[in-house]
Amino acid sequence: MIPKGQYSGGIVVVWDQGWYDTIAPNDARADQEKFLPEELGKGSVKIKINGRKVNGEFALVKTKGIGPNAWLLITH
Structure with a gap:
C-alpha cells in the first residue's frame, strides 16, 4: 500500500499475474x-x-x- 498523501496513494490492486520474456536475438538466460x-x-x-x-x-x-520517466506499452 502506498501511504495516503503520496502520489497514487491508497490501496494497490494486482490486476494480472504471470511472467515476461525478452524478445532477444539469443535465448540464453x-x-x-x-x-x-x-x-x-x-x-x-x-x-x-x-x-x-x-x-x-x-x-x-x-x-x-512528456516527462523524464514516461513510457508507452504498445502492442507489437
Missing part, C-alpha cells in the same frame, strides 16, 4: 539478463507477456517531451 538493461537504457525493449489476462508481444518505448 545470461544473454537476456544483459540484453534487458541495455535495451531499457536505449529507451526501447520488446517483451512477451504471459499473464492470466494479458498475453502477447509488446514494445516498451520511452517517450520524449
Whole structure:
C-alpha cells in the first residue's frame, strides 16, 4: 500500500499475474539478463507477456517531451 498523501496513494490492486520474456536475438538466460538493461537504457525493449489476462508481444518505448520517466506499452 502506498501511504495516503503520496502520489497514487491508497490501496494497490494486482490486476494480472504471470511472467515476461525478452524478445532477444539469443535465448540464453545470461544473454537476456544483459540484453534487458541495455535495451531499457536505449529507451526501447520488446517483451512477451504471459499473464492470466494479458498475453502477447509488446514494445516498451520511452517517450520524449512528456516527462523524464514516461513510457508507452504498445502492442507489437
